[in-house]
Amino acid sequence: MTDSVVPDTASQGMQPPIPKLMYLVVNPLLKFILRSPLHGVLSDKLMVLAFNGRKSGKQFSTPVGYTRLPNGTLMLFTNSNWWKNLQSDPVIHLRLQGQERQARAEICQDTTLIAQFINQMIEGRGVKMSDRMGLVHIPTQADPEEVRRLTKGKTFISITLK
DSSP states (O other), rough: OOOOOOOOOOTTTTTOSOGGHHHHHHHHHHHHHSSGGGGGGGGTTTEEEEEEEEOOOEEEEEEOOOOOOSOEEEEEESSSSGGGGGOOOOEEEEEETTEEEEEEEOOOOOOOHHHHEEEEHHHOHHHHHHTTTTTTOOOOOOHHHHHHHTTTTOOEEEEEEE
């Protein structure tokens, strides 16, 4: 069994989309649905990401929203600190669209890719949802410093399927 992850957004001065304690109920429920035959109702936007803890070696898993970019890369972002585990062990396991997949995660620093991801997310999920996630449209020709300013406090992760 894997432990679930609860966002820690307070350190970045942000509020999570739902109260922190709700993640203790919502995350296990989402993981259950995403691992069940009912996954299709959520699988186009959510997946379960499993990774090893960098200090404990313990396996953790969390449901995450993702977007598939035109080049096939999966992108996601987090306001939490669980991403630090990916620095020491970038090999992850996904439950993606009803299938177990192995993948490699990298912290994304490419501001062009980040802007593309955010704009695609806004287009696909709507402005209201994007506002709740703290995302704003980024002009196509925005310089890297502007992208970093508009995305402060968020960590972007690109995932390549194996």
